Amino acid sequence: MKKNGVKVLSARENITDDASGILIEGVLESMAEYYSVELAQKIKRGMALSAEKCLYTGAGLSLGYGVDENKRYIVNAEEAAAVRKIFELYINGSNMADIIRHLNANGIKTRLGNSYSKNSLRTVLINRRYLGIYIYKDTEIPGGIPRIIDDATFNRAQEIMAKNKKAPARAKAVEEFYLLTTKIHCGYCKAAITGVSGTSHTGAFYQYYQCVTNKRKGGCEKKTVKKGYIEDKVIEETVKILTPEYIEMLSRSIEDCCEKERNTDTLKRISKLIRDNEKGTANLVKALEAGKAADVISAQIEKRQQEKADLEAQLAMEKIQRPVLKYDQLKFFFERFTKGDPDDINYRKALVDIFIARIELFNDHMIIYYNVSDGQKTSVPIGEPEKVPLWGTLVEDLNKAIGKDASLGAGFRVGHSYFCANDVVDDAWLNAVIEYELVPLLNEYWFDEPSNVENWTARLRGAVNG
Numbered sequence: 001m002k003k004n005g006v007k008v009l010s011a012r013e014n015i016t017d018d019a020s021g022i023l024i025e026g027v028l029e030s031m032a033e034y035y036s037v038e039l040a041q042k043i044k045r046g047m048a049l050s051a052e053k054c055l056y057t058g059a060g061l062s063l064g065y066g067v068d069e070n071k072r073y074i075v076n077a078e079e080a081a082a083v084r085k086i087f088e089l090y091i092n093g094s095n096m097a098d099i100i101r102h103l104n105a106n107g108i109k110t111r112l113g114n115s116y117s118k119n120s121l122r123t124v125l126i127n128r129r130y131l132g133i134y135i136y137k138d139t140e141i142p143g144g145i146p147r148i149i150d151d152a153t154f155n156r157a158q159e160i161m162a163k164n165k166k167a168p169a170r171a172k173a174v175e176e177f178y179l180l181t182t183k184i185h186c187g188y189c190k191a192a193i194t195g196v197s198g199t200s201h202t203g204a205f206y207q208y209y210q211c212v213t214n215k216r217k218g219g220c221e222k223k224t225v226k227k228g229y230i231e232d233k234v235i236e237e238t239v240k241i242l243t244p245e246y247i248e249m250l251s252r253s254i255e256d257c258c259e260k261e262r263n264t265d266t267l268k269r270i271s272k273l274i275r276d277n278e279k280g281t282a283n284l285v286k287a288l289e290a291g292k293a294a295d296v297i298s299a300q301i302e303k304r305q306q307e308k309a310d311l312e313a314q315l316a317m318e319k320i321q322r323p324v325l326k327y328d329q330l331k332f333f334f335e336r337f338t339k340g341d342p343d344d345i346n347y348r349k350a351l352v353d354i355f356i357a358r359i360e361l362f363n364d365h366m367i368i369y370y371n372v373s374d375g376q377k378t379s380v381p382i383g384e385p386e387k388v389p390l391w392g393t394l395v396e397d398l399n400k401a402i403g404k405d406a407s408l409g410a411g412f413r414v415g416h417s418y419f420c421a422n423d424v425v426d427d428a429w430l431n432a433v434i435e436y437e438l439v440p441l442l443n444e445y446w447f448d449e450p451s452n453v454e455n456w457t458a459r460l461r462g463a464v465n466g
């Protein structure tokens with residue numbers, strides 16, 4: 001029914017035909033998800049209970065530890081020796097690179113069998129479990145597990161690390177989750193619209209939806225829009241349609257559709273075979289009554305009865321695979337969506353998955369096609385898209401492409417200065433930079449590779465006009 005999770009509905013008529021089918025799948029998936037969330041909560045409760053007793057909860061084990069048959073932590077002697085070696089080298093003045101060399105030379109690997117990196121080494125050096133502290137989420141129980149490192153060594157390592165600490169670690173990567181992917185399409189060129197993200201020249205992190213045509217080669221008039229703005233609009237509108245009348249109509253039409261779905265060819269075929277079987281048996285019984293060869297006919301009747309039992313089993317299997325959702329069940333399920341928290345990502349995801357068939361995005365409005373049998377849709381005005389500061393990322397990508405091209409040699413790169421020079425980033429300024437500075441530069445770099453020039457020119461232009 002769905003191809004790779006993407007259902008392309010290009011016209012309203014198609015939506016009318018297929019939407020209830022998609023909707024059933026969406027509802028089933030979502031129900032399954034709901035049940036698995038419950039299961040996950042049970043597992044979590046089980047883990048918390050284990051934590052109270054300082055037992056292994058099933059999360060990753062730190063290097064140096066194992067678990068016995070009662071789920072108690074024990075020391076893995078070989079790994080613990082590696083942990084002590086790492087601390088010893090570090091507090092005696094070896095730097096990370098020295099330690100990594102030592103570990104590699106001695107064949108000491110991480111828990112996952114990889115060579116150590118600075119990062120994994122750091123993970124070892126800051127792990128307070130080595131002091132014998134049992135740690136699970138917010139629970140810390142000193143003495144809860146065997147100790148591997150003494151306090152003095154551990155504290156010395158922390159001091160050295162604090163001293164060597166360079167620039168603060170980068171801010172945690174913002175989770176890139178695009179709610180509308182697969183459902184959202186460009187209203188102008190009908191291409192998909194996908195998520196793009198990047199860092200501006202000020203270092204701020206941005207997420208957008210961009211027409212794929214513009215991402216690849218440019219040329220579509222669809223402007224790139226802010227992710228949060230469009231997603232909020234879609235959620236707001238979708239909650240509005242969840243009226244009691246709508247839910248009633250939806251539940252009825254899905255129930256109907258389930259009934260129809262069950263009337264498939266396979267079901268019909270098996271049912272017919274069962275009827276044929278019954279007829280045949282009835283004829284054999286008549287023959288038997290008429291005094292024909294009794295033992296032969298009895299054997300045939302028995303064979304037919306066995307066949308019938310097999311067919312009935314097949315029929316039952318087929319029905320299980322096509323569950324019938326009942327009106328009351330469906331109504332209850334949909335009503336829960338009228339009282340969700342619009343900021344809850346799971347709620348937002350369920351709303352989009354279940355109720356929305358397709359979104360067509362234009363510059364000043366979007367059309368949301370809902371998953372209902374009468375092809376309900378709504379047109380939502382949207383504000384003028386803001387200018388998209390994806391320059392930093394684009395320039396980085398461009399420099400990477402240039403860097404990969406060995407024929408250009410070192411030293412060729414586009415300076416960030418092109419993008420930081422001007423605080424007022426407007427189309428006219430960007431266009432001028434692209435046309436009079438960057439495109440000539442690209443022509444020079446790739447004079448023998450016009451396809452590279454063409455490709456990058458389009459990307460740069462697309463970033464302004466897309």
Ligand SMILES: [Zn+2]
Nearest residue numbers: 186189211220
């Ligand atoms: Zn487009």
